Amino acid sequence: MYQGIRISGFGGQGVISAGVLLAQAGMMDGKEVSFFPAYGAEMRGGTANCSVVVASDEVTTPIVSMPDTAIVLNEPSLAKFEPMVRPGGLLIINTSLINSRPTRKDIRILEVPCNAIAAGLGNGKVMNMVALGAFAAATGAISVDAIARALPKVYKKLKPEVIELNVNALRRGAEFKVN
Amino acid sequence: MAEKKLMKGNEALAEGAIRAGCRFFAGYPITPQNEIPEYMSWRMPQVGGAFVQAESEVSAINMIYGAGATGVRCMTSSSSPGISLKQEGISYCAGADLPVFIGNVMRGGPGLGNIAGAQGDYWQATRGGGHGDYRTFVMAPNCVTELGNFPHKCFEVSFKYRIPSMVLTDGLLGQMMEPVDFKHPEIDPKSLPEPDWALGVARGRGKRIVKSYDLKEGGVEIMVNERVKRYQRIEASEVMYEEKMLEDAEVALVAYGISARVSVAAMKMAREKGLKVGLFRPITLWPFPKARLVELSARIKSFVVVEMSLGQMVEDVLLSLNGRAPVHLYAKPGASLITAEEVCAALEKIMKKGAKEYAAVK
Numbered sequence: 459m460y461q462g463i464r465i466s467g468f469g470g471q472g473v474i475s476a477g478v479l480l481a482q483a484g485m486m487d488g489k490e491v492s493f494f495p496a497y498g499a500e501m502r503g504g505t506a507n508c509s510v511v512v513a514s515d516e517v518t519t520p521i522v523s524m525p526d527t528a529i530v531l532n533e534p535s536l537a538k539f540e541p542m543v544r545p546g547g548l549l550i551i552n553t554s555l556i557n558s559r560p561t562r563k564d565i566r567i568l569e570v571p572c573n574a575i576a577a578g579l580g581n582g583k584v585m586n587m588v589a590l591g592a593f594a595a596a597t598g599a600i601s602v603d604a605i606a607r608a609l610p611k612v613y614k615k616l617k618p619e620v621i622e623l624n625v626n627a628l629r630r631g632a633e634f635k636v637n
Numbered sequence: 638m639a640e641k642k643l644m645k646g647n648e649a650l651a652e653g654a655i656r657a658g659c660r661f662f663a664g665y666p667i668t669p670q671n672e673i674p675e676y677m678s679w680r681m682p683q684v685g686g687a688f689v690q691a692e693s694e695v696s697a698i699n700m701i702y703g704a705g706a707t708g709v710r711c712m713t714s715s716s717s718p719g720i721s722l723k724q725e726g727i728s729y730c731a732g733a734d735l736p737v738f739i740g741n742v743m744r745g746g747p748g749l750g751n752i753a754g755a756q757g758d759y760w761q762a763t764r765g766g767g768h769g770d771y772r773t774f775v776m777a778p779n780c781v782t783e784l785g786n787f788p789h790k791c792f793e794v795s796f797k798y799r800i801p802s803m804v805l806t807d808g809l810l811g812q813m814m815e816p817v818d819f820k821h822p823e824i825d826p827k828s829l830p831e832p833d834w835a836l837g838v839a840r841g842r843g844k845r846i847v848k849s850y851d852l853k854e855g856g857v858e859i860m861v862n863e864r865v866k867r868y869q870r871i872e873a874s875e876v877m878y879e880e881k882m883l884e885d886a887e888v889a890l891v892a893y894g895i896s897a898r899v900s901v902a903a904m905k906m907a908r909e910k911g912l913k914v915g916l917f918r919p920i921t922l923w924p925f926p927k928a929r930l931v932e933l934s935a936r937i938k939s940f941v942v943v944e945m946s947l948g949q950m951v952e953d954v955l956l957s958l959n960g961r962a963p964v965h966l967y968a969k970p971g972a973s974l975i976t977a978e979e980v981c982a983a984l985e986k987i988m989k990k991g992a993k994e995y996a997a998v999k
Contacts, residue, residue, distance in 0.1 A: 478814065482643050485816045493643070493814040497669065497752070518902035520813050520895075523976035 459489075459514040461599040462522035465589075466507035466539055467531030467552070472586030475612075476529075477508035480590060483600050483608035484512035492520040505534060512599050527597055529589050531572065533558060540565075548636070550592055552585070568596050570634045576627055584627035591631025602628045641816040646778075647672035649785035649817045650740055650804060651680065654712050657789040658824035659738065660686035661711040663700035665693055665719060668752040669808035670742035673714045694719040698726030698739075705735035706847040708835025710792055710826055714740030716808070717758050718749060720766070727801055728767025732849025734834075734864065736795030738788060739773075739803045742811040745972025753972035754808030754895060759949035762805045763923040770861055772868050774802040774875070775922040777893040781815035789821040794875055796832065798867045805922060807945070808972075809895045877920035878929055882908070886915030888988060889933060890980070891954055892943040893919050900943050902977030907984050914984060922950070927957035934961040941965045941987055941998075943980055945972070948997065966997045 463480065467473045474495050481493035494509040509522035527548040528539040533556050543549050545564045554573030570592045576585040587605075594602045606625045610616060616624075644652070651673045654662075662681060664674040674690060681688040691697035697713045704711035715723060720741045730737045743758045745751040762775045774794045778784045784806060791802035831837070836847055851857050881901060883889060892900040897918040907914040917933065917940075919926050930940075939962055942951040948968040955964050967983040969975045983998045 478643070481814055485641055485643055491643075491816065494809065495812060497808075497812050516901075517815070518905065519899040519977050520809070520815075521899065521974050521976060523974070523978060 459512075459599060461512045461526050461597060462524070463510040463512070463527045463529065463593070464507060464522050464525040464539055464542070465510065465529045465531070466505070466535035469504045469506045471506070471531050472583065473506040473531065474508055476586040476590050477510045479605060479608055479612050480510045480512065480600065482612050483605040486608055486611065487600060487604040489514060489600070490517045492517045494520045507535070507539075527593060529593060530556065531586070531589060532556065536560065548596055550589055550596070552589060554585070566636045568592055568634060568636045570631060572631070575630050579623060579626055579630065581623055584624050587624045587627035588631035591628035592634045593631075594628070595632035595634070596636055602632050641818065643814050644781055644785070644817045645672050645812060645814050646781045646784045646806065647742065647811040648676050649781045650714070650788065650806070650811075651676035653785040653819065654738065654788040655680055655684055655686070656819060656821065656823045657792045658710045658826040658829060659712045659788065659792070660684065660826050661701075661704040661709050662686070662713065663689040663691045663697040663704075663711075664713050664715065665691050665697050667716045667719045669744055669754070669811050670714055670716045670740065672811070673740060673742070694722035695726065698723035698730075701737045701739075702726055702730050702733070702735065705730060705737040706733065706836050708832040708837070710738070712738040712740065712788075714742065716742045716744045717746050717755070720758060720761065724761075724767035726767075727773065728765070728769050728771065729849050730801045731765075731767070731771035731773065732769060733847050734799040735801065735847070736792070736799055737801050738791050738795060739801060741803060741805050743805065743807040751972050752808060753974075754810070754812075754945070755970075755972040756807060756894060756896060756945040757947070757949070757970065758805065759922065759944070759946060762803055763925070763953070771864070772800065772871075772923055774798075774800050774871060775805050776802070776877070776920060777805050777922050778810065779894055779897045779918065781810070781813065782818045784810060785817045786820050789824075794871065798871050799834070800867065800871070805894070807895055809974075872924040875921060876924045876926045876929070878926040879918040879920060881916040881918070883915035883917065883933065883937070885913055887913040887938045888915075888984065889937045889940050890914060890916045890943055890984070891919070891930075891940050891950070892916065893922060893950060896943045896945055896975060899975045899977050900980060903943075903980035903984065906977055906981040910981075910985070912984060912988055919950070925953045925957065927953075930954065930957040931961065934958055937962060939963040939965065939987070941967060941984060943967045943975065945969050945975055963996075968997060
């Protein structure tokens with residue numbers, strides 16, 4: 459198993475947090491992992507993206523240039539990352555904020571209204587967890603439980619009820635299936 | 638086994654230095670290495686060490702010059718433009734035979750360049766950088782675990798041979814996170830013997846002098862020749878490299894640091910296409926693994942150097958092989974990311990064309 463993942467969205471959507479969490483979860487699950495953030499002059503409202511690799515064997519390059527999965531959380535990210543996905547790969551689209559439709563026919567598409575689901579759970583901030591839950595279920599690269607176990611390791615100050623909210627978001631995301 | 642920890646490369650380098658007994662750090666902020674001084678600022682007090690945010694890079698390297706003269710394990714770090722500012726001080730440390738440790742987290746250049754990862758400081762690191770005839774022991778890690786472990790080796794070599802040492806890494810490795818496995822037991826600096834040249838309280842012993850100059854006729858020549866003997870011992874016994882799938886390879890990729898990681902992916906791609914490609918990764922950039930390259934040239938048909946620069950290490954490969962095998966270059970300057978796909982495409986081009994002489998491939 460070798461999963462190269464790109465996560466992209468606005469600064470403030472939890473793109474980097476989701477990437478670190480995924481790497482931590484993979485590591486705790488006994489897999490080889492790497493995380494690499496785009497670290498330009500980033501700011502809230504600007505763009506943010508990161509590369510994560512989760513592999514059963516050696517991680518070669520941490521630069522994910524042809525992602526097996528791209529998770530795009532805002533409109534500009536769809537335009538940037540849809541062309542990069544490996545043929546046969548997976549594109550997870552946050553339909554709450556993305557109106558355009560993907561054009562490629564050689565990749566799998568998973569549409570998830572991340573913001574709407576998060577809002578329904580009572581906190582829009584957990585939209586990144588909805589996307590991660592969808593990723594876990596669709597790829598099997600990592601389990602929702604493993605991501606849930608990693609949460610308190612990465613976010614040591616989170617209250618139990620906030621952890622629970624995040625785990626609920628992961629589980630709701632995992633209910634979505636590839637079209 | 639201790640629980641694995643996910644760390645940024647910069648943090649691992651800082652923690653690795655502390656575990657290797659480093660108890661004085663002086664630095665000045667610059668992206669993409671800011672996590673090193675930030676980490677040192679809270680970690681040093683925990684181990685009874687000292688952290689100083691200096692007023693400039695020049696000041697920081699000279700604080701290391703002073704600390705190094707007392708025999709303490711000390712470090713400074715910066716990124717490309719800041720390392721340029723430190724060159725005079727590094728030359729003085731080399732001239733005074735001081736075992737100081739320097740981290741360079743390379744970014745785009747020349748000039749202020751940008752803050753992305755690059756490999757444009759190879760010449761500066763391995764050719765001295767500062768004025769005068771000297772060498773610096775230079776190690777190039779390719780993962781976060783190596784960033785955490787190489788300070789141990791750097792201090793060991795620095796103190797054994799009295800030479801400045803450097804970890805030459807880049808913004809990519811500095812900013813990325815991976816699980817870290819610290820392999821060496823922690824060193825308590827109090828357990829280390831006082832070097833017989835270190836300055837300090839002279840009560841009960843003879844006078845010691847640390848200096849980088851000698852105005853007597855022939856004085857500097859004597860100093861340099863004595864130093865050269867130590868350089869020769871380093872070249873004979875401290876060379877490090879890694880090989881992957883070279884047993885049956887027709888072509889060897891030659892790459893260090895992050896480029897070597899990309900090259901592993903390119904090598905695997907090329908193998909899937911039936912191309913017999915392996916990887917040679919210099920770990921010490923000085924001393925450069927010349928002899929091993931010569932040995933390999935007996936059975937490897939050609940060498941393809943991959944660098945995130947205009948092509949700097951390629952000259953060491955050319956000098957080492959001295960015409961024994963064709964050398965090609967895939968260069969990506971300007972702090973632009975190399976992808977495995979483009980390296981693989983370059984390999985295919987070279988192997989199909991069967992170029993006989995030095996060629997830069999685009």
